[in-house]
Amino acid sequence: MDQRIYDHAEVLVDWSARIEAGDDVVIRVDDGAHDLAVAVAERLGDRGANYLATYISDEVEAAFLRGHDADFEQDPDFELAMLERADSVLSLRGKSNVAEEASVPGGRRSAYKKSRTGIKAARLDTDWVATQHPTRAHAQQAGMGYAEYKDFVYDAVLRDWESLADEMANMKDLLDAGSEVRLVKEGTDLTMSIEDRTAVNSAASVAYGSHNLPSGEVFTAPEDPEGTVHFDVPMTHNGARIRDVHLTFEDGEVVDWSAEVGESALGDILATDDGARRLGELGIGMNRGIDRFTDSILFDEKMGNTVHLAVGRAYGSCLPEGEEGNQSAVHVDMITDVSEDSRLEIDGEVVQRNGRFRWEDGFEG
Amino acid sequence: MDQRIYDHAEVLVDWSARIEAGDDVVIRVDDGAHDLAVAVAERLGDRGANYLATYISDEVEAAFLRGHDADFEQDPDFELAMLERADSVLSLRGKSNVAEEASVPGGRRSAYKKSRTGIKAARLDTDWVATQHPTRAHAQQAGMGYAEYKDFVYDAVLRDWESLADEMANMKDLLDAGSEVRLVKEGTDLTMSIEDRTAVNSAASVAYGSHNLPSGEVFTAPEDPEGTVHFDVPMTHNGARIRDVHLTFEDGEVVDWSAEVGESALGDILATDDGARRLGELGIGMNRGIDRFTDSILFDEKMGNTVHLAVGRAYGSCLPEGEEGNQSAVHVDMITDVSEDSRLEIDGEVVQRNGRFRWEDGFEG
Numbered sequence: 001m002d003q004r005i006y007d008h009a010e011v012l013v014d015w016s017a018r019i020e021a022g023d024d025v026v027i028r029v030d031d032g033a034h035d036l037a038v039a040v041a042e043r044l045g046d047r048g049a050n051y052l053a054t055y056i057s058d059e060v061e062a063a064f065l066r067g068h069d070a071d072f073e074q075d076p077d078f079e080l081a082m083l084e085r086a087d088s089v090l091s092l093r094g095k096s097n098v099a100e101e102a103s104v105p106g107g108r109r110s111a112y113k114k115s116r117t118g119i120k121a122a123r124l125d126t127d128w129v130a131t132q133h134p135t136r137a138h139a140q141q142a143g144m145g146y147a148e149y150k151d152f153v154y155d156a157v158l159r160d161w162e163s164l165a166d167e168m169a170n171m172k173d174l175l176d177a178g179s180e181v182r183l184v185k186e187g188t189d190l191t192m193s194i195e196d197r198t199a200v201n202s203a204a205s206v207a208y209g210s211h212n213l214p215s216g217e218v219f220t221a222p223e224d225p226e227g228t229v230h231f232d233v234p235m236t237h238n239g240a241r242i243r244d245v246h247l248t249f250e251d252g253e254v255v256d257w258s259a260e261v262g263e264s265a266l267g268d269i270l271a272t273d274d275g276a277r278r279l280g281e282l283g284i285g286m287n288r289g290i291d292r293f294t295d296s297i298l299f300d301e302k303m304g305n306t307v308h309l310a311v312g313r314a315y316g317s318c319l320p321e322g323e324e325g326n327q328s329a330v331h332v333d334m335i336t337d338v339s340e341d342s343r344l345e346i347d348g349e350v351v352q353r354n355g356r357f358r359w360e361d362g363f364e365g
Numbered sequence: 366m367d368q369r370i371y372d373h374a375e376v377l378v379d380w381s382a383r384i385e386a387g388d389d390v391v392i393r394v395d396d397g398a399h400d401l402a403v404a405v406a407e408r409l410g411d412r413g414a415n416y417l418a419t420y421i422s423d424e425v426e427a428a429f430l431r432g433h434d435a436d437f438e439q440d441p442d443f444e445l446a447m448l449e450r451a452d453s454v455l456s457l458r459g460k461s462n463v464a465e466e467a468s469v470p471g472g473r474r475s476a477y478k479k480s481r482t483g484i485k486a487a488r489l490d491t492d493w494v495a496t497q498h499p500t501r502a503h504a505q506q507a508g509m510g511y512a513e514y515k516d517f518v519y520d521a522v523l524r525d526w527e528s529l530a531d532e533m534a535n536m537k538d539l540l541d542a543g544s545e546v547r548l549v550k551e552g553t554d555l556t557m558s559i560e561d562r563t564a565v566n567s568a569a570s571v572a573y574g575s576h577n578l579p580s581g582e583v584f585t586a587p588e589d590p591e592g593t594v595h596f597d598v599p600m601t602h603n604g605a606r607i608r609d610v611h612l613t614f615e616d617g618e619v620v621d622w623s624a625e626v627g628e629s630a631l632g633d634i635l636a637t638d639d640g641a642r643r644l645g646e647l648g649i650g651m652n653r654g655i656d657r658f659t660d661s662i663l664f665d666e667k668m669g670n671t672v673h674l675a676v677g678r679a680y681g682s683c684l685p686e687g688e689e690g691n692q693s694a695v696h697v698d699m700i701t702d703v704s705e706d707s708r709l710e711i712d713g714e715v716v717q718r719n720g721r722f723r724w725e726d727g728f729e730g
Binding site: 022024026029031034037038039041042043044045046047048050051052053054055056057059060061063064065066067068069071072073076077078079081082083084085086 | 391394396402404407413426429430433438441442
């Protein structure tokens with residue numbers, strides 16, 4: 001096998017999930033992630049952990065859902081009991097066909113998901129980590145050749161996470177100390193409050209409260225946005241392509257919006273509930289191993305030289321004790337390129353200009 | 366997909382496992398059994414059952430065992446809790462490489478197995494069924510082309526089980542009523558007691574106390590064998606080929622033995638413990654869909670026109686209340702062809718001659 005698969009397993013087990021002897025570890029193996037499962041199992045053995053592999057196949061699930069009359073039992077006990085006792089759940093994503101869900105009758109999947117909210121909560125209550133094994137299907141989704149896509153995934157995953165965590169700590173410190181953020185580029189001039197909010201240094205490790213590998217973003221929960229913003233990185237939401245979104249905020253709410261592609265899908269998102277028209281997240285992408293859009297939010301939102309904002313639900317970890325933050329049924333990230341002709345200010349001081357941070361060589365304040 | 370895969374799933378879920386609405390069903394998906402898992406999931410959905418798929422890969426397990434220092438935790442709680450709550454466990458066998466275990470350091474696999482005896486017991490305490498999906502690796506093991514092997518598997522699995530169960534009931538009735546069995550063919554003249562024993566009509570359904578698909582044998586627990594027997598169907602035990610075994614019994618114990626191939630492996634089996642030199646099982650193979658040896662005990666022992674005997678442990682279901690039967694760490698089946706120049710007698714009456722049963726056309730008493 002490619003040595004990088006073993007390196008990936010080592011980062012996942014040691015840096016990300018911090019697996020120790022005796023840990024009960026569930027590995028969720030996607031139908032295209034066999035090779036990564038082999039490398040992860042070897043590393044888990046080396047750590048003296050226990051493992052149970054579950055098989056995650058959209059084809060199997062779609063067949064089950066097609067057969068079922070959609071009256072699903074709530075959180076079947078045998079699966080819940082297993083997850084409640086697990087220390088870690090490692091999701092090894094790697095599909096054989098990213099379009100498989102299209103074969104399921106409408107509404108059935110969401111009914112199934114609703115019947116499994118307790119199971120999902122039990123999983124998220126472990127030291128869970130989600131990562132990505134490169135498959136041909138994901139390469140196809142990214143519009144890339146397979147070899148090139150593998151290089152892309154491993155460039156994103158196999159970083160010096162410790163030193164990236166140190167660098168990202170600079171951004172976390174600035175956000176934690178600041179009160180107001182302003183983002184300026186062509187078509188964008190947006191201010192928002194981050195008073196009393198705590199940023200998360202998402203360094204691809206449960207030790208940092210970060211559950212994605214790759215990660216490499218610093219995010220917080222902004223409030224009261226004012227102004228306009230242009231998201232020039234494309235996205236796919238529930239199967240719909242959306243491009244070149246413009247949002248205008250007044251008194252913290254979206255009052256005007258447009259999209260060059262997928263405007264009705266954008267409208268559906270914003271119409272979900274009141275919280276869907278307010279901000280839930282401001283994230284600074286700092287993983288320069290990710291240098292292009294691949295239509296996968298696991299990678300896209302961590303891309304170096306990008307900033308993303310999410311409309312909808314805020315993460316509790318960013319909020320002051322006792323504060324609820326923005327509530328919504330959705331959390332939809334939208335990304336803007338800040339590599340050129342742009343600046344990010346905190347309390348009037350430029351902290352990033354044209355992709356360079358203030359602590360880096362070549363930064364021009 | 367091949368329609369026979371859907372038919373296989375239907376037999377497994379409906380006839381074999383008797384799945385009902387609300388059942389918690391674990392499907393153990395071997396790394397080569399994906400297609401069968403898809404068909405089984407659809408059928409489980411149709412029945413209104415719940416499913417959890419686990420991934421059974423010798424490659425993943427071997428990697429784990431290679432990494433581990435072999436000090437295994439006894440019956441990890443998260444897996445045990447899941448199996449204790451499951452109603453059924455369906456093992457969908459179908460390996461990508463039947464020789465994968467060779468990559469594990471000696472002794473480590475048996476230490477791992479010993480650490481999982483409680484997990485195994487919990488699995489065997491459910492309505493479990495083991496079946497076989499045809500893969501190229503199993504075709505290779507059988508020495509057959511892939512298309513031909515698929516025909517072989519589906520001929521064995523897709524039977525009219527209800528009518529075969531009725532036919533096998535004849536043999537069960539004869540064994541239950543009888544006191545002594547005698548098997549006679551060239552190189553074989555063996556008598557054994559079946560007094561007070563109860564035969565199992567193994568009709569590939571949990572409703573018959575049968576947990577294999579395919580099945581198609583009637584078996585009981587004989588005692589006090591006297592005489593000689595020649596097993597002319599080859600076998601593989603723990604990776605060793607064994608052929609043309611001759612055993613001589615006196616006072617119920619093996620006193621003389623030989624094998625043309627694998628004599629030392631045979632010696633190891635018989636030297637395991639005292640019970641390994643006594644009989645644990647007499648089985649009458651009645652599945653004529655299985656017409657050849659394929660080096661897989663799941664199929665071989667059910668072959669029509671064969672009789673098998675096992676040295677070692679007896680099955681409790683064949684024994685009178687309160688009787689322990691033969692005890693041993695092993696249970697090793699050996700098979701003899703009875704299609705020609707042979708007869709099986711119960712209490713002096715011929716019940717099978719040259720492969721024909723007494724209730725069949727062409728039977729010559």
